[in-house]
Amino acid sequence: MKQLLSFILSLGMVCLVASAALSWVNQTTLEPIEKAQQAALEASLKLVLPETMTRTEEVPAEKLGEPAKDKQGAVHLYQAFDEKGTLVGYAASAISPVGGFKGPIKVVAGINLDGKIRGVMITEHSETPGIGTKVTDRKSVKSLWDVLAGKAHEEKFPPNEFLDGQFNGTDTAKGYAVGGANGANAVVAVSGATYSSRSVISAVDAIGRAFRNFQSAK
Template identity: 30%
Template sequence: MNLSARMIAVLTSVGLLSGGFLSTVGLLTKERIALNKQKEIEEAILAVVPGTESSQKLYEEKDLSIYGGKDEDGNLLGFAIHASGVGFQDKITLMFGTNASLTRITNLTILDQKETPGLGAKITDRESFLKYWENKDCSQPLSLRKPPAISPEDLSSSEVNTITGATISSESVLNTVNLSLERLKRLKTEGKFAIEERNAN
């Protein structure tokens, strides 16, 4: 066998073997990886819309997915909004829940962020940031309160505390929430969600 034929033969067979091997591994792990992703979303939905037994994806566009959380009888408990926006360093992906009539934010969690550790990364911390988002009036856009932070009872019903030294990260969370809320309200008045019609009947 001459040299170039040998080169082709060796590379081809190594490539074929590797390809075959990888497709097997891919098939074996595919389901599990998809399951992990779904589990992460479901856990987040349960966290932001408490009492959810089953959830359903109602709407999807770039950087925004809306899920409906339902109780065991199939009644709509609230919406879970999966959204992302630009943070100080990189995209911040978060999920927040509202009640079914879109007047209150029930809870907020941060799913993915790369903010500065010890500063902007505090947006994932319940004590210093997330707890202020529990049970907020969202009939109007929310606003940030300048530091120093005050206790949740003293905040007005549509106000959340800013993290000291991380105004930009706090603001980008606020903007993402406000923008996706606005979008959600518009979609709802346009009657884009099949789920509600069934419940209304």
């Protein structure tokens, strides 16, 4: 009995100290984590919006039509303004309703004032490197020798054949589907990366639908 008590006491003490330390760390990092996430989102929005953009404003979710029941497929739409406060474009982020090969994909898209896609980028995914990443990654290739010689320059928005070729300039109002059923924009999936392509397409389609609802509600 006495032994049991010492077990409980020592393990309890360790747990108590550990949880005290954790709650302190949680408290102190709460704000920096939020800031880091906000900064990451803003950085990605900046990449798909016109350079004149100086601030963004989120559109309330109820203006985007029926709210998504779960987290997947939820769309956030942002209006972008320039210095003088004139609207220069829209940007939206969405988690793909249809999962990729290894889980949902997070997509950010810039939309021009006329409703055409300006650029699409993937902010989060867990696709297979070298296969699924063909449709998700925008990676600039910098040469080690250039960096050593000081000749390298940072490419902020490197091209991706699938994302640029399939979406840029397409009309969001029509929606997106592989093969283009029901008059939707026809998107060609990358062979070998069908699941990843479908997932990206579903996310852009969700963004298109939300944007359409927002436009018609205005």
